Amino acid sequence: MWYHHYRVSSNTQLTSNIHRVVLESTDTPISKAKAGEFVMLYIPAVGELPLSVFKQKEEELHFVIEDYGGASSRAVNLHKGEMVGVRGPYGRGFTLKQNTNYLLLAGGSGAPPLLKFVEEAQSTPGVSVTYLLGARSASELFLLDEARSMGARVMVSTDDGSMGYKGLITQLAEKLLSEATYDALYACGPEQMLLAAMSLAKRFGVYFEGSFVRDVRCAVGVCGLCVMEGTGRLLCVDGPVFSLHELEAAQHGG
Ligand SMILES: Cc1cc2nc3c(=O)[nH]c(=O)nc-3n(C[C@H](O)[C@H](O)[C@H](O)COP(=O)(O)OP(=O)(O)OC[C@H]3O[C@@H](n4cnc5c(N)ncnc54)[C@H](O)[C@@H]3O)c2cc1C
Ligand code: FES
Structure with missing residues (x-):
């Protein structure tokens, strides 16, 4: 797997189990993500984790991460200076319209x-x-x-x-x-x-x-792990953001 390389620049505890983790690019940063799109964060010797982009400046990526006990436990304990990989952004985000x-x-x-x-x-x-x-x-x-x-x-x-x-x-x-x-x-x-x-x-x-959240592995629509039950849609390419209309239309064969 090919990753953009990032170094952890800060880790701030926000609540008992939620941290804000900021990464700084050490080569080419990922392209701009829209609200709701996600990336795969790779932690060496641990594996990958899907995360929404919370803030993105030119060289910086900010995440808000909750500790669920698996890979996310390691993610909330990342130390300043540690190296990680990032691929993405993936998926479809929220629609933003004027005068709304x-x-x-x-x-x-x-x-x-x-x-x-x-x-x-x-x-x-x-x-x-x-x-x-x-x-x-x-x-x-x-x-x-x-x-x-x-x-x-x-x-x-x-x-x-x-x-x-x-x-x-x-x-x-x-x-x-x-x-x-x-x-x-x-x-x-x-x-x-x-x-x-x-x-x-x-x-x-x-x-x-x-x-929505489902287990994500490939993040590019190949492995089929992230299927939204009853709709046939894949969270990683068709979502993670779905409209009510999309979910209902898929359920009714639309
Ligand atoms: C598109 C996408 C974007 C995401 N963005 C973020 C984000 O910005 N910040 C963030 O903290 N997490 C986010 N997540 C969820 C994050 O990836 C999960 O927390 C992570 O996969 C859990 O990993 P784990 O290995 O620590 O836990 P696992 O070992 O997978 O699970 C441990 C236990 O926690 C439960 N669990 C896991 N995830 C959740 C959940 N989301 N809600 C309730 N229970 C859960 C499991 O059912 C299991 O019982 C996102 C997920 C997706 C699919
Ligand atoms: S995670 Fe592989 S198809 Fe979505």
């Missing part, structure tokens, strides 16, 4: 592609963004100031009520959708949250896109 009022739902490590979307939306005429981040408690919330500084209206939900709305992020979204009109609802996070967000979008007649 977006409601974004981020659950845990689902935040990175949506924060990148907030950044891209800043320079798009007529766009307004409400960014919701949900977690179990206040100590698990992160990068809220970063989202605010990019012009988003930021709201949070916590299961225990320690900050913001007490309850699930989808309950907060339901409240907002009942009170005001949004043109599009975009979500990234645990699958249960995505499915709940999808049914909210259907109920309120709002356009929906969600970024």
